[in-house]
Amino acid sequence: MSTFAHQFFSGLAMGGVYAILALALVMIYQATHLVNFAQGEMAMFATYMAWNMMDSGLPYWAAFGLTVVLSFAAGVIIERVIVRPFAKAPVLSMVIVFIGMVFIFNSVVGWIYGYEIKDFRSPFPEKAWFGNTLMSSHESGVIVVTFLVLALVYGFFRFTPLGLAMRAAAQNPASSRLVGIKVGWMLALGWGLAAAIGSIAGMMAAPVVYLDPNMMSSLLLYGFAAAVLGGIDNPWGAVAGGFIVGVMQNLVGAYLVGTQIQLSVALVIIIGVLVMKPSGLFGRVIVTRV
Amino acid sequence: MNEPVATPLMQVRALKAFYGPLQVVHGVDMDVAAGGITALLGANGAGKTTILRALSAMVRREGDVIFAGQNLKGQATEDVARLGIAHVPDGRGTFGALTVAENLRLGAYTRRDRAKVAADLEIIFSYFPRLRERYQQQAGTLSGGEQQMLAISRALMLRPKLLLLDEPSFGLAPIIVKDIFRILRAINREQGVAMLLVEQNANLALDLADHAYLVETGRVVLGGSAQQIRADDAVRRAYLGY
Ligand SMILES: Nc1ncnc2c1ncn2[C@@H]1O[C@H](COP(=O)(O)OP(=O)(O)OP(=O)(O)O)[C@@H](O)[C@H]1O
Ligand SMILES: [Mg+2]
Numbered sequence: 001m002s003t004f005a006h007q008f009f010s011g012l013a014m015g016g017v018y019a020i021l022a023l024a025l026v027m028i029y030q031a032t033h034l035v036n037f038a039q040g041e042m043a044m045f046a047t048y049m050a051w052n053m054m055d056s057g058l059p060y061w062a063a064f065g066l067t068v069v070l071s072f073a074a075g076v077i078i079e080r081v082i083v084r085p086f087a088k089a090p091v092l093s094m095v096i097v098f099i100g101m102v103f104i105f106n107s108v109v110g111w112i113y114g115y116e117i118k119d120f121r122s123p124f125p126e127k128a129w130f131g132n133t134l135m136s137s138h139e140s141g142v143i144v145v146t147f148l149v150l151a152l153v154y155g156f157f158r159f160t161p162l163g164l165a166m167r168a169a170a171q172n173p174a175s176s177r178l179v180g181i182k183v184g185w186m187l188a189l190g191w192g193l194a195a196a197i198g199s200i201a202g203m204m205a206a207p208v209v210y211l212d213p214n215m216m217s218s219l220l221l222y223g224f225a226a227a228v229l230g231g232i233d234n235p236w237g238a239v240a241g242g243f244i245v246g247v248m249q250n251l252v253g254a255y256l257v258g259t260q261i262q263l264s265v266a267l268v269i270i271i272g273v274l275v276m277k278p279s280g281l282f283g284r285v286i287v288t289r290v
Numbered sequence: 291m292n293e294p295v296a297t298p299l300m301q302v303r304a305l306k307a308f309y310g311p312l313q314v315v316h317g318v319d320m321d322v323a324a325g326g327i328t329a330l331l332g333a334n335g336a337g338k339t340t341i342l343r344a345l346s347a348m349v350r351r352e353g354d355v356i357f358a359g360q361n362l363k364g365q366a367t368e369d370v371a372r373l374g375i376a377h378v379p380d381g382r383g384t385f386g387a388l389t390v391a392e393n394l395r396l397g398a399y400t401r402r403d404r405a406k407v408a409a410d411l412e413i414i415f416s417y418f419p420r421l422r423e424r425y426q427q428q429a430g431t432l433s434g435g436e437q438q439m440l441a442i443s444r445a446l447m448l449r450p451k452l453l454l455l456d457e458p459s460f461g462l463a464p465i466i467v468k469d470i471f472r473i474l475r476a477i478n479r480e481q482g483v484a485m486l487l488v489e490q491n492a493n494l495a496l497d498l499a500d501h502a503y504l505v506e507t508g509r510v511v512l513g514g515s516a517q518q519i520r521a522d523d524a525v526r527r528a529y530l531g532y
């Protein structure tokens with residue numbers, strides 16, 4: 001029973017990481033109808049930056065904050081410089097660009113930092129909180145951070161004029177321009193936000209999966225599975241999908257198939273859901289009357 | 291009454307508009323009076339929508355558009371909106387997945403005078419009380435008439451000097467059209483908003499407008515006061531049906 005609870009809660013923690021990644025994917029998907037395959041590698045790069053900062057003596061949360069800010073800026077720049085020129089190109093060219101970015105980030109990091117696995121600190125204490133025996137403090141910390149990120153993202157999109165403008169621009173660019181919204185900048189901001197929250201996912205995952213240039217490849221796949229499972233056009237569905245995938249992955253790994261083929265389970269989920277319910281579990285059906 | 295417009299709010303000179311390589315508007319001249327209602331009449335495919343799109347820089351354009359003394363050359367759509375031209379597009383252009391409240395808030399996106407925005411919202415509710423009842427409802431679930439009211443209100447939230455209206459009667463029952471046109475007239479008189487109205491239904495448009503232009507295949511072929519246009523034999527036969 002207690003192993004079950006262990007598996008469940010550590011799955012929940014990893015699920016938080018998938019949820020954040022899924023949210024980043026959804027953010028870009030909603031604006032452009034593209035899945036940014038390079039999201040994971042961008043997060044990996046950011047995590048290396050954070051490691052670098054801590055290695056040179058910066059305290060954890062300072063490095064964390066700086067990494068989030070730099071990732072945001074990098075996301076904006078990537079959209080403006082790399083993605084924008086392909087805005088009117090066929091979808092396949094964009095896919096090539098994303099794949100190119102995956103390889104570029106991966107090899108640049110490998111070249112700078114090498115391929116050997118590095119330790120990445122957790123900001124949370126060694127000892128579990130409040131005598132909690134089910135979860136390590138890192139696991140509970142990740143869950144707390146996940147909910148903080150979700151609350152901030154929710155508050156931003158729900159309550160600020162800029163958040164509303166970003167939603168409007170994603171939904172109806174032509175009408176958005178008519179009310180004076182600079183749609184191009186909204187897309188760039190969306191990339192910035194996605195990169196920023198992606199970097200948080202990277203920094204939360206790194207103490208568990210360790211830091212290496214390929215750390216994000218399977219995580220992104222789980223994040224993608226989460227987004228598709230929840231409904232890639234629905235941020236809250238994607239978040240729920242993240243937790244579901246995290247828990248399922250652990251339970252399936254522990255009780256059914258062993259950890260070797262956990263990753264295949266993620267793919268089975270993607271395919272299964274797409275076959276049964278193409279819009280995902282929580283895929284949004286917009287009620288429209290004409 | 292019948293003189294050419296005294297103080298044009300907008301002067302359009304030799305306006306051309308293109309969809310890719312395809313030219314659809316071939317050198318249009320027209321004036322829009324400050325505080326007045328000007329109608330653009332014409333058959334299907336004449337180019338009325340495209341002229342409005344050109345004014346809002348939604349399509350590639352050449353020629354001059356001078357608005358409140360400023361040439362709009364090189365301005366992007368979002369800049370045109372910021373200058374005080376609100377466009378209710380073809381097909382209404384409401385944000386269907388957002389609430390009525392959010393649609394209206396977006397209308398005032400460029401404004402920083404919060405107190406005046408709140409006051410303007412009350413003014414809009416006085417014209418369209420239905421929107422107050424529907425305030426938290428998803429815009430996509432409104433009836434056609436309510437959506438048109440929302441589209442007009444969203445545009446008014448910009449507190450524009452000029453309102454561009456593309457077929458506000460489209461797809462609506464005659465009784466609702468009558469209602470909306472009555473309210474448009476009241477808004478024009480009471481708020482001093484100039485309007486450039488595109489309509490296929492010439493009768494309806496000429497009832498509302500002070501001035502009108504007739505568009506055929508991307509050119510203005512006739513312009514004058516509403517009475518003059520109404521009295522024109524060719525217009526009567528072709529567009530008014532009597
Ligand atoms: N997006 C587009 N791409 C290419 N051609 C277009 C496009 N939109 C309109 N046209 C063409 O431009 C011409 C003018 O169209 P426009 O929509 O401006 O006419 P309209 O006067 O508004 O007609 P209606 O009364 O039917 O709305 C038509 O020949 C139309 O086929
Ligand atoms: Mg039209």
